[in-house]
Each structure stands twice: as structure tokens, then as C-alpha cells.
Amino acid sequence: MAKNTSNTPSDRDPKKAKKPNSFKQMLQVFQMTRRADPNVVWLMALVFLVVVGLGVLIGALLENWITGLIVGILLGVLGAILILSRRAERAAFSQIEGQPGAAGAALNTLRRGWIVEEQPVAINPRTQDLVFRAVGRPGVVLVSEGPSGRVRPLVDSERKRLARILPNVPITVIESGREDGQTPLNKVAKRMQKLKPELTKVEVQAINKRLASLGPRLPIPKGIDPTRIRPDRRAMRGR
Template sequence: MANPSSDDLLNATPPTGRLAQFGYAYKLTKRLDPKVTIAMLGWGLGAAAVVFALLYLLVGGSIFGLVIAIVLALMFGVLAATTTLSRRVQRAQYKQIDGQPGAAYSVLDSDRRFKRNWALTPMVQFNRQQDMVHRLIGTGGIVLLAEGDPARVKPLIANERKAVARYLGPDVAVDEIVVGPDEAAGQLPLPKLASTLTRRGLRKKNLTSMQASEYSKRLEAIASKTGPMANLPKGPLPKGARIPRGGMR
């Protein structure tokens, strides 16, 4: 019997049982990351071996000590394997959507840690080529997050900087981040995006909570509620999708 394709797995309804969910995540990840099995075995067996050796030395060579060492070693080994799978699942998801329009927004919109410290307004600027700029406001400051061709997003960032200065004042600091694989050119890779912004939101206090809330509400009140953004779907845009003409730059 033929194995189900990755499309079949993606379109199938995810199982509800914990073991079934584990198996589903493993099969789906293996389609995109063939080394996931080796990684899980390596981390799982390595953690089990280290824990067993330490406990055996501490507890001693009695039967009771041996049983305790084996049980705890197995528990830590399983924990290490499942943690490895979880990280590989996330990495496979990033790999699957990386480069698609709206990928950065999709990553941030699904990250609960990020949402605790930031208000995210998607696609405040965009063009016909589906390059786009999202606006973030939080205690970490105001950040314009661009995704797309680095050269084409520059005028989009400049337009949004002017808009923020016009409505909030020229003295309000605005930072920018361009999502992309070229770290040497100052871009931020998609897998590092959520963690970088989460750390910034926790550690960097450029705005007070009241300032962040006020700025966010002021810009949201100015933005059109019935404009071309209203009907755009969340997450990466499907291939071939067109951005409404009214919002093009």
C-alpha cells in the first residue's frame, strides 16, 4: 500500500489523541526534514545515556538504584526526543513558508509570546510585486518589518516612516527590520524573527506601556476600516493571489 503524500497529510484532519498527534507531526516533518529520525535518536539516546551514567554513579550499583537509573534515563530520553521533534517541526514550517508573501506576518501572528509585548498591524505598505511592510508597536518601540525584495521595500519603508512622523510627530523613533536570509547584509532570517522580537519586547523599553497603547490606537484610528486591507486573508498569500489595486504603491 502506498504511503500518503505530504499533500494528503496536510489536507487530512489532524488527530486528537496525544500519541496520534505525535505520529502525525513526525510523519509530516519527515517529508520536509528527512534527518528528523536521526536527530531524535541522537538526542534521545544521548540524554538517556548521560542521565543513566550520572544516576548510576550517584545511587550506586544496587538493584533499586539500577531500576531508578533506567526509568529516569528513559524519561529524559523521551523528553529529549520529543523536544527535538518540536524544534524540527517549527523549522520545517519555517522552511515551507519562507519566501512566500506574508510569511513573516504568519509567523508572528501565531506566536503567543510575541503578542504579549507587541501590537501588529499587517501590510501598512505594499506594492504590485507583493513586497510589504508591517508595523509593530510595543514597549520595545515602533518597528517597521519589511519582507520582499530588499531594494523594493526601501521606498515602502520610507513611505511608512513619513506616515508615522506625520501622525505621531517627527521625534518619535522608528526602527526597521528586513526579513531575509542574508544576515551579512543586515537581514533577519525568518526562523530568528519571533525570538528576536520577543527578546526586544522584554528587554528594550523605548516606550512606556501607555505610550505604546496611545500610539497604536492613534494610528489604528487613522487607518481606513473599509480599505483594501479589510478583505485580505491572514498568513502567507496563496500563489497567484493579487493585492487589491487600491492599496498598491
């Protein structure tokens, strides 16, 4: 019997077959955002119409309203996408806010240049307060999760431990949350990106190796799995 050697398109090029559909992704982002923020539809429509209107007006003043309309539509679509991107980020964080490990998920949205410890470096098993750690050119950053007054001793203990191990390395503490003095989840990564660089890339790698050599991570209390809580990065980028 002759051997059938015919292949489907997916067999010939599996990567091409698995390539995500950009329009489908955008639709999923829009649906997710609309469920969390129904006003996003009206806001996107308003931005689109205002930009198109301005484009037509400017085009009419230049006696070329057709070109103004075309440019206005393109810029209007871009403006609507930017609105969707911002609202999608807010919606993504609203879905994980209040869950154990949410601060660690916020750290996972950092851009390149940071080394993030996915599991918490300090835990209060009774209250489930957590402290996460990231290393970058600004130094070591500790991000706490829990009420400010309750989580502070946990943060102070970890900061003192790091100060003994890394005496000349800057250590910054960011308390995530909605209380006074705390940083909302959606602004944690932005605040860290604004920190002043103090170390070289080589020093960052050396510090990370030093911390990794200290031993195994702390055991995770039952009911907490912070590595499973992650915001949708595509949604946060609006694509």
C-alpha cells in the same frame, strides 16, 4: 409517543468531545516535520539514546542503574521532544517562506505584549513587496518582505510617515529574508522580543489607537492574502 431524551456523551459535554487529542497532535507535528526534515528521526533517536546511556552510567556509578535507567528514559523523551519542537518550527517556516505575506505570518507567532496589524501597511502592487507593522513596548516595528534594495524605499516612506504621526516613538525596521543583513523568518519574532522596552503598556494602547484612527487599510493587490498564510503554532511549540 414518549420523547427520547437520551443524549450522547458529545451532546452532554460538547467541549469535552471536541477536546483535541494530544498524542494525535504530536503525531501530526512529527509527520509534518519528518516530511520537511527527514533527519529529525535520527537526531531524536540519537538524543534519546545518549541521554539514556548517560542515565544508566550515572546510575551504575551510584550502584543503582535501574533508577538511572528510568530517569534516563524520562529525560531522553524530553530531549527528543525538544529536538522535535525546534525542528518543527524550522519546518513550519520553510513551508511559508517565499510566499506573499510570510513576514506577517511570522509576526503572528509573537507572544503577548504586541499588537500586530495583520494586513500589510505598505504595498508595492507591481513587485508585491510588503511592509507589516507591530506595536509593543519597544515602540513601532516595521517588518519588510522583499529584496533589500527593492523594498527599502517602501520601508523608508512608511517610516517617515510614522515619524510625522508619532514623533517621539521609537521606530525599528527589520528586513525579513535570506539576503545579507536580513533576518530569517524564524528569527523575526525572537529578534523583536529582544528589543529594549521604551514605552509603558498605556502608551502602547494609545499609539495603537492613534494608528487605527488614521483611516482604512491599503487595498490588497490581487493574488495576495497575507491573513491566510500562518505557520502552525502547535508545530512550532512541539505540541
